[in-house]
Amino acid sequence: MPDQTPPNIDCDRLHPLLLVSDIPAAVDFYTNKLGFAHGFTWGDPPEMAGMNLGSVSIHLYKGEPKGNYVYFVVGDADALFEFQRSNGVEVVVTPDDRDYELHDYRVKDPWGNELSFGHYIPPIGPPIKIERVDMPVRLEKRLAALLKDLAEHKGMSIDSCLEETLLHTFEVVGNDVGVASPHTKKTHQYIQELKKKHGIDYDTHASYRFEE
Incomplete structure (x- = not known):
């Protein structure tokens, strides 16, 4: 009788495979229109290519396109969308906040494959009524200048930026080996x-x- 218990297999990466009719043309499109980096091309004539977005890789394979769909979680979906739109990429769904706590959009390549790119939306929750108090603070001059620029960059007051930073550093993460950060990679x-x-x-x- 066959063993019905599946083995405990480690899997540390997944490479979605998209079918395209022309590998060189697809590499050019994914590089110059979508913003991917060319990892490799295999075969003579080319039969497969690896395209990288950050630490994630997909493979383009020569074949009859069948309209696949893949989703990428990225650091800044809006910046990538502006790049792709400026390069004439076909937009299927424009960027917006979704109920599943991602801000995303969807585009289509010339072979009918659809690709979504989204970044996480921090769960904000309902407003909390507070009372702020004045507290004289003296900061190192260069650090104070950085804080001012950072708050402006994030569209926050200096008060809110300090509160955000403090609350995150009070939260222990990673099996008590570190603290949370309020900042994205970008x-x-x-x-x-x-x-x-x-x-x-x-x-x-x-x-x-x-x-x-």
Whole structure:
């Protein structure tokens, strides 16, 4: 009698395969229109190509297109949408917030494959009535300048930006080995630019050594 218990198999990656009729043309479209990076092309003549978006890879395979559909969770769907739209990509569904807590859109390639790109929407919940109080705060000059720019970048007041940062750092994550961050990967990249802009050349623990 066959074993009915499935084995416990590790699987650390998945490569969706999309059928296209022309590999070189598809590589060009996915690179220059959709914003993917070309990973590889296999075969002579080409039969398959790997296309990368961040750490995710899909494979384009030469065959009769059948209209597949794949979904990508990205850091900033709006920025990618603007790039794709400016390159004349066919838009099937425009960007919007969905009930499943993602902000996404859908496009179609010339071979009928549909691709959705979305980023997570932080769960906000109902408003919370609070009372704010004045608290004199003195910050290192360069750090204060960064905070001002960061709050403006995020469309927040400095008060709200500080509250957001504090509340997240009070939350332990990862089996008690770290704390939460309120910033997306894109925002972290922007913070690195701000650190260079304002000449912040000290490390995370430097505040313990600050002297006036």
